[in-house]
Amino acid sequence: MSATPSLSKDATVAADVGATEDAPLLEAVDLVKHFPRRSGLLRKSTSVTRAVDGVSFTLHRGETLGLVGESGCGKSTTGKTLMGLTPATGGQVRLDGEEISGEAGLHKLRNNVQIVFQDPYASLSPRMTVRDIVAEPLRIQHRYRTKEDGMTGQQRVEAALQAVGLSMEQANRYAHEFSGGQRQRIGIARALVLQPRVIVLDEPVSALDVSIRAQVINQLENVQNERGLAYLFISHDLSVVRHTCDRIAVMYLGKIVEIGDKDEIFTAPAHPYTQALLSAIPSPEIEQLGQRERIVLRGDVPSPSNPPSGCRFRTRCWKAQEICATTEPLLEPAPGSAAAAVVAGVADEAVDPAAGHRVACHFPEAIDVLGGEPVRAYATAE
Amino acid sequence: MTRSTGSGRDAAPQRTSAPAAADGADRPLLVVDDLHVQFRTEAGTAYAVDGVSFTVAPGEVLGVVGESGSGKSVTSMSLFGLIDTPPGKITKGSVKLNGRELIGAKERVLRKVRGGEVGVVFQDPMTALDPVIKVGRQIGEAVRVHHKVSRAQAMQRAVELLQQVGVPQPEVRANQYPHEFSGGMRQRAMIAMAIANNPVLLIADEPTTALDVTIQAQVLDIIRKAQQETGAATLFITHDLGVIAELAERVMVMYGGRVMETGSVKEIFTRPRHPYTAGLLASLPSLTRDEAELTPIPGSPPNVLSQNPGCPFQPRCSVGRDRDICRAQRPPLAEVGPGHFSACHFPDETPQPRACVLEEAAVGAAAAPETGGAATDLKEHS
Amino acid sequence: MTLPVDTTLPAAEPGPTADGGSNALEGLSVKRRSPAGLAWRRFLRNRLAAVALVVMAILVLGVIFLPMFMNLDPYTVDPLNIRAKPSAEHLLGTDNVGRDVFARLVYGGRVSLGVGISAAVVTTVLGSIIGALAGTFGGWVDSVLMRMADVFMSFPSIVAMIIVIGIFGGNVIVLIGLLALFNWISTARVVRAVILSLREREYVQASRAFGAKPGWLITRHLLPAALSQVVVILTLEVAGLTLSEAALSFLGFGIQPPTASWGNMLQAAQQYTVISSMPWLWLPPGLCIAITVLSINFIGDGLRDALDPRQR
Structure with missing residues (x-):
């Protein structure tokens, strides 16, 4: 990686080309997710919804891959299955070339891959202060009480909030006191605090007003450039995807129908x-x-x-x-x-x-x- | 065609000319004048619509665009008595359809207007369709409310209407329940119901927001076709500037319960004369151009709980942020070009979005002289 | 009499509230108020509930503290002075065997309210645990627990309780246990339903994405969110179970004399002559039961509105 202090997006991409020879950071191999529909007294499976049906892609360090398609195409399910939020029916997820399996694999996945949800209202607990919301992942992973990079858990929470432009004074408020855009920033801070290398962004700006959307997109790009993150950007909005992504995969009915560099897809x-x-x-x-x-x-x-x-x-x-x-x-x-x-x-x-x-x-x-x-x-x- | 009046309580100088005289033969179909709608909430009175005036000519498509809280939906709903009273209340203003005053009209009269002269299409068709009545029967009932026809005739008309909005196998579909329809099909049924009595005005409130891009394209086609066939004027409310560009001839931009700018779609999208419109356009990611960074509108949406004596956009405005006149005096909606009106004290200073990236640097460089300009302004007005 | 206001029920309120949800004017007012604080303000705005809260506070505090200030003796039998009318010496007269009715009312209140409240607590805790397990784990755990609930629901509970008490005798612990055993079902159902809907919430999913285990989800997210509903149920259960205790005691299967309870005081006053000519024997315990049940129901309704404003 270049050590230029002002790491522009282009620099990150250039560095990424170098990394391409190595194993991709995150890889989905023939990922399948079927939801059985059960009915009747014995809960027999009567039909199967093939939400994701053999999806493969790679994600490299510092890169943004867009996953686009209309509702029901399986893009969100792909993200959730990738995260292990819902168990895959088939296929593999590989992190640093290693297949994710078992508790240890999941543990590694959690500490390297995080997620930001679409709905800034539903995705934050109404009962917790912002500070507690952002600290929750650290507490769950038993990392709040340990020092990392010479910083206590509380300091890392504050650093994450600062990274998305929220003040310490705001940290003691409840989520309902914030506007949609600010809430989404809290959601991003929460994903950042475990210092993951990949963030799955599940329609992160779709619920926001147009004038606020650009603020959050810029924030996401700043954070990416500062920390060298890779994004899986799930969205139905092609213009947003064109702006944010390096590569794009188009999905239709559970399958990728086309994948390529942004310019190839758009021109x-x-x-x-x-x-x-x-x-x-x-x-x-x-x-x-x-x-x-x-x-x-x-x-x-x-x-x-x-x-x-x-x-x-x-x-x-x-x-x-x-x-x-x-x-x-x-x-x-x-x-x-x-x-x-x-x-x-x-x-x-x-x-x-x-x-x-x-x-x-x-x-x-x-x-x-x-x-x-x-x-x-x-x-x-x- | 357009006759818009500034609704200045502060009696700001009225530069408004009356272009209605120019094409006076075209008597406007709908004239809304100085409409005020308030909502009583736990937190206080919300000034949802705060002095909105506009006209719609026969057969014209007027797009109304704004973000959440701009008052665009409340405006359209309050025209024909569709807001809940209480908590909502029309406190002032006049709405004339074909010269007939509708504010203060009896519910019986309004009901006759709705579904008769005025057809309404909502964002969520399920709120308007009864889930336990067959679709054909519902459309037929809409006909029977206004015309004395037999049930069989009404049903036949329903089938015709379904065919007109492009529902395949209309005879079969008419005998199905709403839940058997997909989202796009339901929206078509809703449009069929809205045009059942050959309305002179169609109000479409975010009719394609919940739909996917390809389905949205279909429904926009249907609306365009229905509009052309019936010759109905259309008030099309949406947050999506792109949809406006697809469908409307004229656009009205709303913010904080007021009209910011109105004019032809082409004019407004290529040469906006209000900083808010320009800001909105600049904050959108482009489909055709690469931009290094988006240009968001800073700050957050206005608080409709307090009435701003000046321009509601002033706190976020690059032009008026530091100007006293913008803070203290409400700008009237004044003509800035043929058929083009802007509610801004300094329409000529509006940054032009096409060159926004370059412009931004220029604005940054020109920041110092600009404050000087504001100071002279201050003297002039005090 | 000074009332330390922060005992009894108010302590339950500052618990977490229902979701702030997305109200129409979201993001407009940025005031620092905790969800619990907001709920408390909404509760106080409900006049009926606020009055009921004061009434209950007086009742509970009276029952607890009056014996410390007055010389009350509910047990001494005075054969020379039976069924005496209210007088300065005996505020509410005396009963069949000459005991002071006012003293028995106060001590009986301790028992009745004590049984009602503790049975309600045991009921709700039991129901919440079962509901939480069923809702969180689902699958066969859910099926087994819910079928169990169906079985208990289909029992004629009063008859069953009478039989059990007939066999094991009727002490306070057995009574509380039985009341809980036959009343946890509704709590469990509500908690299960709340948890089932919350489990799909994005913030709970987010927590899972950070690696949270079921124990964390239940204690940090699911139960706190269900708590507002549980508090409402708890309140209403206090009313219901106080009434159940009174009914059982009235039938002679609840609290056994000489220990006083409002229910067995009523039982002792069943004879026709007593009802027609000696109202001081039955009116006070009857009124106390009615006032208690009514007040608690008002408080419960007030709490529900305050904690979940969307239901209004």
């Missing part, structure tokens, strides 16, 4: 679903986005307890063919990406084809939707 989306999302986000940037074509998808998202065969997006896709119903597309290097060039043998750069821009579609085609490039297949299909 060369190759999955029809990503293209539809990008074309449909309402934006006040009327001058810049006046030209883009609007894709209005047909129908609703199918139920995750009974997903379509083959490609899960096919029921709403304008490109769907027979093969889409019979064969499930795998995540493969996207057309035109560096990874695809490596696979084709055109380039022999040190690009790992399993890490670059990948898409799960039988008919991928990179189209700069936001830049106004028309989606011809959509126009003809309608």
